[in-house]
Structures are given as structure tokens and as C-alpha cells.
Amino acid sequence: MSSMEYSKLWLDWRRISDAPDFMKTICAEAHSAQGKAALSELREGFVAMTGDEPAILSECSGACLHMVETDDTGEGYAFSAQGESLRLEGGPRGLLYGAFDLLRGLAVGKRCFNGSAAPRYPLRMLDHWDNMDGSVERGYAGNSFFFEDGRILNGPRIRDYARLLASCGINGCCINNVNVKAEAVRLMTPKHWPALAELARTLEEYGVGLWLSVSFAAPMELGGLETADPMDERVCRWWADTTAALYNAVPNLGGFLVKADSEGRPGPFTYGRTQAEGANMLARALAKQGGKLLWRCFVYNCTQDWRDTRTDRARAQCDHFAPLDGHFDDNVLLQIKNGPVDFQPREPVSPLFGRLERTSSIIEFQIAQEYTGQQKHLCCLIPMFRDILQFRLYHRPGNDRVADTVSAVCAVSNMGRDFNWTGHDLAGANLYGFGRLGWNPDLTAEEIVREYTVLSFGDDPKITETLLPMQLSSRAVYEKYTAPLGIGWMVNPNHHYGPNPDGYEYDRWGTYHRATNTEIGVERGPRGTGYTMQYRLPLSAIYADIDTCPEELLLFFHRLPYTYIMKDGRTLIQRVYDDHFEGCAAAEEFARKWEELEPLLPQDVFERVRLRFDEQCRSAREWRDVINSWFFRRSGIPDVHGREIY
Ligand code: GCU
Numbered sequence: 001m002s003s004m005e006y007s008k009l010w011l012d013w014r015r016i017s018d019a020p021d022f023m024k025t026i027c028a029e030a031h032s033a034q035g036k037a038a039l040s041e042l043r044e045g046f047v048a049m050t051g052d053e054p055a056i057l058s059e060c061s062g063a064c065l066h067m068v069e070t071d072d073t074g075e076g077y078a079f080s081a082q083g084e085s086l087r088l089e090g091g092p093r094g095l096l097y098g099a100f101d102l103l104r105g106l107a108v109g110k111r112c113f114n115g116s117a118a119p120r121y122p123l124r125m126l127d128h129w130d131n132m133d134g135s136v137e138r139g140y141a142g143n144s145f146f147f148e149d150g151r152i153l154n155g156p157r158i159r160d161y162a163r164l165l166a167s168c169g170i171n172g173c174c175i176n177n178v179n180v181k182a183e184a185v186r187l188m189t190p191k192h193w194p195a196l197a198e199l200a201r202t203l204e205e206y207g208v209g210l211w212l213s214v215s216f217a218a219p220m221e222l223g224g225l226e227t228a229d230p231m232d233e234r235v236c237r238w239w240a241d242t243t244a245a246l247y248n249a250v251p252n253l254g255g256f257l258v259k260a261d262s263e264g265r266p267g268p269f270t271y272g273r274t275q276a277e278g279a280n281m282l283a284r285a286l287a288k289q290g291g292k293l294l295w296r297c298f299v300y301n302c303t304q305d306w307r308d309t310r311t312d313r314a315r316a317q318c319d320h321f322a323p324l325d326g327h328f329d330d331n332v333l334l335q336i337k338n339g340p341v342d343f344q345p346r347e348p349v350s351p352l353f354g355r356l357e358r359t360s361s362i363i364e365f366q367i368a369q370e371y372t373g374q375q376k377h378l379c380c381l382i383p384m385f386r387d388i389l390q391f392r393l394y395h396r397p398g399n400d401r402v403a404d405t406v407s408a409v410c411a412v413s414n415m416g417r418d419f420n421w422t423g424h425d426l427a428g429a430n431l432y433g434f435g436r437l438g439w440n441p442d443l444t445a446e447e448i449v450r451e452y453t454v455l456s457f458g459d460d461p462k463i464t465e466t467l468l469p470m471q472l473s474s475r476a477v478y479e480k481y482t483a484p485l486g487i488g489w490m491v492n493p494n495h496h497y498g499p500n501p502d503g504y505e506y507d508r509w510g511t512y513h514r515a516t517n518t519e520i521g522v523e524r525g526p527r528g529t530g531y532t533m534q535y536r537l538p539l540s541a542i543y544a545d546i547d548t549c550p551e552e553l554l555l556f557f558h559r560l561p562y563t564y565i566m567k568d569g570r571t572l573i574q575r576v577y578d579d580h581f582e583g584c585a586a587a588e589e590f591a592r593k594w595e596e597l598e599p600l601l602p603q604d605v606f607e608r609v610r611l612r613f614d615e616q617c618r619s620a621r622e623w624r625d626v627i628n629s630w631f632f633r634r635s636g637i638p639d640v641h642g643r644e645i646y
Helices: 033-050 092-107 156-168 182-188 190-204 233-249 275-287 313-324 351-355 382-390 428-439 445-457 461-481 539-544 551-557 572-595 603-635
Strands: 025-029 055-057 065-069 077-082 085-090 115-117 123-127 172-174 209-213 255-258 292-296 332-337 360-366 408-412
Touching: 025 033, 033 065, 033 092, 033 156, 065 092, 077 092, 085 092, 092 115, 092 156, 092 445, 123 209, 123 360, 123 428, 156 190, 156 428, 182 190, 182 209, 190 209, 190 233, 233 275, 255 275, 275 292, 275 313, 275 332, 313 332, 313 351, 332 351, 351 360, 360 382, 382 428, 382 445, 382 461, 408 428, 428 445, 445 461, 461 572, 461 603, 539 551, 572 603
Parallel strands: 025 055, 025 065, 065 085, 123 172, 123 408, 172 209, 209 255, 255 292, 292 332, 332 360, 360 408
Antiparallel strands: 077 085, 077 115
């Protein structure tokens, strides 16, 4: 076990061979906090990679890295090779990203640097679901490093957190849970502002903006008003005054994130107001301070009667928000989860992205693996995120991918106080990869995961050959041994770990499979709930027709008999059985392959991950047997290969 308190993740630079000469001298003109941070990263990185301290000079003649700070306020930077020297030029933030780009490039074997770069989105953010008592909602990597016993923390770990974010391109973080509980409501009171201001300064050094989740009912909870009605003048004034005072104390705050009218949270519906009326009231308080409002679209009926077959939760977000397109103020971004329901291992892309022509949006991914193995299972989400960003919505001629449509990206964080930050040494790829895709959604999943693997575990080809295909296929494997063909859920209620096919079936959450002994699924085509019609053509037609609907989403969109014949001639139920046997076997193969890496990895890393694979295999077997047995008992149809089903 290392004596460090926590791992450096991918920032643990290793020795490189054939170090270019410019690494011996840094000729720097850095004035800003970020420029200085960039210089310190380069110095430390060069020491680690070459074993030698570089000379830091303000003027030099021979081969050097020439770092030039301009007054550009953007995040872009440019490299130009000049003989043996390299010039890196950018504004304060640009230098920071350029420095990490250079270090990363050197570490993965790149030796030529030229040209300019800038991020695709101006906001690339992590949403923490941290509570002020130190717990983390859906946290699988230990307690919060932002809060403890009602206090806000700061110090070296926060600085290292900001470094990690900047190094992969993330430039914002919302530090508290969208479900704003008791003490966190008080983040809007002066008591916490000095600590928030300090925290914001630490983050700012690495270009990371601080954001807060706020409660829509704060004027009642804190302001002594009997209403939070967005049309009430006293409410507007309370928000305007409180926001102005907060910005006075924490001038570089990014803005607010709000979960309103969602899963019991207060919101404008209580007062008969629309989501736009609620959002705009807050947005106006923020606009005066230059702040932005992130307004979540996760609005649905969570007290549904399971007997009610008309209401379809998948429809809810479009039903609520599509008619309001164009009604939101300019500094509002609608925050939309990647799928219409809730971060399942397989969902279609949310149709709402294609329905907003005049409203800005931010896509919300979840790298906290709530439904994807809770950072105990290897489930690399980067190929899925990339596919989603590349997905065509057909809502306009040209540039119609999700990546072209959203104005920003965010992800629910998978980080906590554990030694390795993410609970599983391979779950760091989801954090790293989310940042890299937010910077450039056209990078391939393979490029990103290769970088992560080499930076984190070294460049031994055996390591890459083993870990790269394993990570890239891991989500498909997870999908095979859990709920089949897009049906989703089938998890244990509340904590959401492990199989339970009827766990949510007779509950209020709107996530039903409605299986009988002959068929399963909810019909979402035009003769069903009509959900498919929320997509543009040709998507609406493709999904509505069982012959063209992608098979991996068949049970998301359609109600089908177990005997339905799939494209390869197997019955649907046989496909379910086969997937579960194959998925579980593939998880066992991951565990076996990991064993081969023992001589090549630090013992502590090897052991930690080995224990994770033990649990993944146990859990995958449980999933396989519970799901297969449940389908068998429902349908009475045996596995054609006569394998063990209970
Ligand atoms: C899921 C999750 C909750 C979370 C919610 C949200 O339902 O289980 O813990 O609060 O998503 O995104 O708001």
C-alpha cells in the first residue's frame, strides 16, 4: 500500500524515454494564477518524466519550452514548434489546458506539437450529489471531500481535485446535491460565504468554476415568506437581493442548478406557474450578476398508480418542456438527462434534445454508476456517451447531432474520499473520458480509453492489450447480464444494486415492464403511449416499427411475446437466456485476464481491482440466475441448450 493519502490517478507522470530537449528549460512569462499553475504543472511533470529539474528562466536562447501568456480570456491555446524549441501561447486558462495537453501528449509518446486547440463547449461540468453532513447521494467512492459535519472543506485535496478536472478539460463543479437538504439550503446565508469564497479561489486557480444547487422554496425556508411563487414580487426581490449579496461575497460563482417539481422537490407547479416562469424568475436574479441558471428537466409524475397504463414516464420531459421552447431567458440552460427515463444501462437518446430550437440545453450524463454497477463492476461508459453525442436527431438540415445541439455538458460525479477517488481504479476512465469528450466530442472512445490506460497504468503493451478491449466492451457485457433489451430497471428498490425483476413493478415510480406469462414490455409506438412520436422523422418511424427498431432497444419501445423471432432467428426469450450466460461468462473472463497483469501492476492497485472483479463475478452470476429464472418461471419456455435455470 502506498503511503500517500490518495492516488494521483492519471496525473502520476512516469519516466519517458527520448525526452525532447525543450523539457530542460522553461522560458515563462506567466502572470495570472492559472498561468502560474500551468508553469508549476509543467515543472513538476518535467521533473517526473525526465528525472531532472528544468531551468525556469524569463529569457532564453537555446532549446526551451517558451510559455507565453496573452490576455485572451478564452480557453484555447496554440503550439508552434521552432527548431528544438516549442512555443505554447494562450490566455491564462488556455495555458493551463495547453500545459496538460503537452504533459499528456509526452506521456503517451507524442513528440511533435503544433497547431491550436479550444474546447467545443464553454461549460463542462461535474455535478456532485454531496450533502453537508459528508454523505454522498448515490456515492460509491466514500464520503464527500467538500463537506463534513455541516462544514465546507478546502485544502490540498480540493486543489488536487481541481487539477484532475482541469487536466481532462472540466471547468465547473456544482458541489451540493440537487436534492437540497436542510443545512445545504443555508449555503444561501452569509454564514457559509467566506468558506465558499475560499473554495471558489482554490478551484479558480485551475479554471474550475463553483456552482450551487439551490432550493426553489428558499424564500420560505430562509426568507420568512409564506410563498415561493415566482410571480410574487416579494419572492423575486428576495432572490434578487440574496443573489446580489452572495455574488458580492463570491464574485466568481458560475450560477445555480435547480431541481424543481421533481421527486418531491418544490417548484413553480405549486403556484400554477410554468417551468419557464419559475426558471426565468431565478435567471433574472442571476443575470444581473452575470450568472447562469441550469434548470433540470427531470420532471415527471413519481406518484403514479401502477394500475394506470396511460401515463408513460418516458414522455414526461418532452410533454412538459417542448411546448415551452423559446420561453426561457438567455441565461437559462435546460439540463436534460441523456435518456428519457433515468440513467439506465440502455435507453434511447432523449427526444427533448431535438425539440428545442430556441432554448439552450446542457446534457446530463451520470458517471456515478448508480444503475451500471455502482463502481464495483467494470462498466466503462465512454463508448455510450460518445454514441449519444454523435446521435443524429434529424431536427434540422445538417449539424443535427446531439453534440451540435447542446450548449454544454455535465455529469453526475463518481468521486469521493476513497484512496482512488472513484472507488474502482478503472472507474477513473469515466471521469477522465467525460472531461475529454466535453472538450472534444469527436475523439473516439478508443483514443480516450487508451490515453487513460497508459497514463494510469503505464505503457506496457500487455497492459493496454488487456485493458483496452476489456474497458471498451464492458458496458455491453454489463448490459447482457442485467435487464434485457432496454427494458431497464429490474433492480432492487432504493439502493439500485443487484437484480429484482419486480422490484419497481407495483410501485409509484412509473417504471413498469408489465410482464404476463406470454409477453413483456410497454408499447410506446403510435398505438401505445405515442412516445415514439416525440422524435422527428425518420427516428419516430424507425422506433415505431418493430422490424426497424434497434434490437437492443426492442423492449424499451415495444410489448412483445417471448416467442417473438429476432433477426437472427432466435426467439426473444432465447436471446435473453443467451445474453445472460454470455454476459456472465464475459465478466468471469475479465477477472481472469486481470490476474495476468499481476506482475505488471503495483500490488495495491492489483489487489483492489481483483476484489472488485470478485464482487462483479458474484453479482453477475446472481443477475444471470435471477433474470433467467424469472423469465423461465413466467413463460415456462426452457432454454434450448438445457443450461441451468432455476
Ligand atoms: C435518480 C436517483 C436519485 C436522484 C435523481 C435525480 O432518481 O435515484 O437519487 O435524486 O435521479 O437525478 O434527481
